[in-house]
Amino acid sequence: xxxxxxxxxxxxxxxxxxxxxxxxxxxxxxxxxxxxxxxxxxxxxxxxxxxxxxxxxxxxxxxxxxxxxxxxxxxxxxxxxxxxxxxxxxxxxxxxxxxxxxxxxxxxxxxxxxxxxxxxxxxxxxxxxxxxxxxxxxxxxxxxxxxxxxxxxxxxxxxxxxxxxxxxxxxxxxxxxxxxxxx
Amino acid sequence: xxxxxxxxxxxxxxxxxxxxxxxxxxxxxxxxxxxxxxxxxxxxxxxxxxxxxxxxxxxxxxxxxxxxxxxxxxxxxxxxxxxxxxxxxxxxxxxxxxxxxxxxxxxxxxxxxxxxxxxxxxxxxxxxxxxxxxxxxxxxxxxxxxxxxxxxxxxxxxxxxxxxxxxxxxxxxxxxxxxxxxxxxxxxx
Numbered sequence: 001x002x003x004x005x006x007x008x009x010x011x012x013x014x015x016x017x018x019x020x021x022x023x024x025x026x027x028x029x030x031x032x033x034x035x036x037x038x039x040x041x042x043x044x045x046x047x048x049x050x051x052x053x054x055x056x057x058x059x060x061x062x063x064x065x066x067x068x069x070x071x072x073x074x075x076x077x078x079x080x081x082x083x084x085x086x087x088x089x090x091x092x093x094x095x096x097x098x099x100x101x102x103x104x105x106x107x108x109x110x111x112x113x114x115x116x117x118x119x120x121x122x123x124x125x126x127x128x129x130x131x132x133x134x135x136x137x138x139x140x141x142x143x144x145x146x147x148x149x150x151x152x153x154x155x156x157x158x159x160x161x162x163x164x165x166x167x168x169x170x171x172x173x174x175x176x177x178x179x180x181x182x183x
Numbered sequence: 184x185x186x187x188x189x190x191x192x193x194x195x196x197x198x199x200x201x202x203x204x205x206x207x208x209x210x211x212x213x214x215x216x217x218x219x220x221x222x223x224x225x226x227x228x229x230x231x232x233x234x235x236x237x238x239x240x241x242x243x244x245x246x247x248x249x250x251x252x253x254x255x256x257x258x259x260x261x262x263x264x265x266x267x268x269x270x271x272x273x274x275x276x277x278x279x280x281x282x283x284x285x286x287x288x289x290x291x292x293x294x295x296x297x298x299x300x301x302x303x304x305x306x307x308x309x310x311x312x313x314x315x316x317x318x319x320x321x322x323x324x325x326x327x328x329x330x331x332x333x334x335x336x337x338x339x340x341x342x343x344x345x346x347x348x349x350x351x352x353x354x355x356x357x358x359x360x361x362x363x364x365x366x367x368x369x370x371x372x
Contacts, residue, residue, distance in 0.1 A: 050224055
């Protein structure tokens with residue numbers, strides 16, 4: 001890893017931020033402990049996630065299909081593996097779908113019909129940083145406007161996650177049981 | 184634009200945020216008023232910016248060279264033009280450098296030596312979502328570890344800005360927006 005993360009004991013300010021994380025995320029993930037070198041960076045980064053709004057505008061299935069594709073396209077093994085570990089079962093994702101999230105395409109036979117639009121959105125944002133008219137029309141037919149806003153912010157936040165995780169070569173968390181798939 | 188923004192009167196939380204923004208950013212940008220359709224989205228989005236930390240790990244010049252390149256590579260004239268309007272003079276960016284942020288390369292003759300590594304960082308993140316060993320070595324020769332992390336978060340944040348602005352077809356803001364420069368033919372240089 002290219003920058004050393006903080007190790008316990010943490011400052012009062014950093015510990016207070018870590019105490020806000022869910023118990024199942026303890027001890028804190030390394031992308032958090034490295035950003036905590038400046039607690040302002042950690043705080044801003046965490047605020048940027050709109051993945052867990054209650055209530056949100058997305059079903060967990062929609063969120064996870066989308067974020068596995070966003071992280072998969074970024075080859076962000078650190079975050080992809082965490083998402084699979086924590087959410088793949090709740091999202092009802094199958095083995096072929098997990099593999100396809102990294103190496104497949106939107107028309108892969110394993111996807112459910114409603115998944116494909118989310119894969120295409122992740123792909124178009126990854127490839128072009130915009131949304132074409134055809135995709136926009138389909139998005140508008142399928143999602144409320146607030147859900148589309150949430151999806152766009154999620155795509156951006158998890159791209160930011162990749163800049164940190166891949167850019168700093170954060171290792172895959174040893175707690176996860178399923179490795180990043182091979183091609 | 185593809186989603187209608189919220190108009191005044193705003194909710195108390197949204198108005199309180201707008202009251203904290205610099206006076207020169209008023210009336211609030213459509214980037215903000217469209218996210219205000221769910222104020223949680225707006226407040227989290229604005230709270231996640233690390234561009235204006237005081238004190239900062241990077242200079243205004245360093246920040247703006249990176250962000251003009253990040254927004255230009257995303258073809259986001261909406262944000263690029265406002266950065267030029269508000270910050271290019273303070274950052275000491277020449278017209279040639281502003282032009283090169285859109286149409287030039289990292290080795291463009293207009294850049295100062297210290298600018299180049301920031302253009303390369305924006306380009307590598309845009310093109311590969313990673314940082315090569317060569318670039319990493321060059322970054323660490325110039326920047327502290329905290330500065331590098333601030334740069335990475337900024338690069339990601341302004342990609343998010345571009346996603347919203349491009350994805351929703353936000354029109355340039357009146358008075359402070361500015362389109363990309365037209366690409367000149369080689370013989371015009």
